[in-house]
Amino acid sequence: MAVQALSSVERGYDLLAPKFDETPFRTPDRVLDATAEALLPYGPFGQGLDVCCGTGAGMRVLGRLCEDRVTGVDFSAGMLARARQAHPEAEWVRADVRALPFGAAFDLAVTFGALGHLLPRERPAIFAGVYRALRPGGLFAFPVGAPPPIASRLYWALLGFDLVMRVRNAVWRPPFVMYYRTCPLHALRSDLAAAGFSVTTVPLAALGRREDGSPRGRLVLARKPGPRD
Template sequence: MAERGGDPGPGDIPATYGRQAKSWDAGRSRALFERRWLDRMSEGFGPGATILDLGCGGGEPIADYLLGRDFALTGVDIAPEMLELARRRFPRAEWIEADMRGLALGRRFDAVLAWNSFFHLDPAAQRAMFAVFSALLAPGGRLLFTTGPAAGIAIGRVGDEQVYHSSLSPAQYAALIEANGMAVRAFVAQDPDCAGHSVWLARRAA
């Protein structure tokens, strides 16, 4: 399925991940190549530190790792089929069905994570998300997210269906981070030590 009968768009994401939840989850790497970045994000955190995972999927391996370090995890996903997997595996975490766009939970977190999820939004929605990220972060809180390495739109796959991705330029992301009360701490495009992911780490002003 695709928006307007053509290529898939951001509006197709919830239904696509719902249909492909079990297939996507079965093929999701558990190698935890993300660990180095997760450790940078949570450096200095003690047990009970609060982490919000936007686009949490089925919870493996990222939620599993963070819960294993005794952090207080809240996972958000737009696909109830994904959350069903996560809830069954990790009942002690909090799981919320919601759209990250405009998300307001009435509380702030020590870290916000959007790993391979934020880049399914269109460029306008991505720009608007930085105010949301900032509002969800406690003073001094950290933001970890992935993007494409350069501005553009790409069509990938989830299971046997196509799926939309988009990215702004690195300069645009850096400007949006700064404009929303945060500072860039690290950016690596197509990190060879992280399965080629382009990764950002930012920190909200204290």
């Protein structure tokens, strides 16, 4: 983990790939299952795309929802090698997600836990690439957690982590981009709308609610306009 933290994002995840599924960084199955459950009313879908697929955890969602080919894209060769081993039936593409190499081929695109590896200024490029990759009427979906209350330990832990990462990236090269507080929902909505999507959210009911009654997680649904829109 220490070697990873002092590497680039790509090299760090190449190093972590053999053990990634055993770390806290892998999206938990309960979040994947909650996402699939929330997406069921919008399907079935044809072809599916997992953006920043890592070792292929998102296939747990796409496999349930998509009737045709499913594809994962990532820039880490190590992560893709693990994904191919776990899901040989899928197609795996190595590419920079800031310049996705797809035309309008997919009906559903998902991403899990990857947006913290993108600086806010990079989001427009990836959202534009997902927009191009979707067929008219296609859907881009991803879960977001509720922000922790300012009085909680989690709030200050995440703030402290982000501050440490900013100091690390200010004094060490190459940078390792991994932040927890750079993707507020209002900013994601704005960037998605600027890319051309119509954006809504739905609660991830399977994750439950907080003490104040608000959902613990929401699913962002970004729709590419269809021919009748």
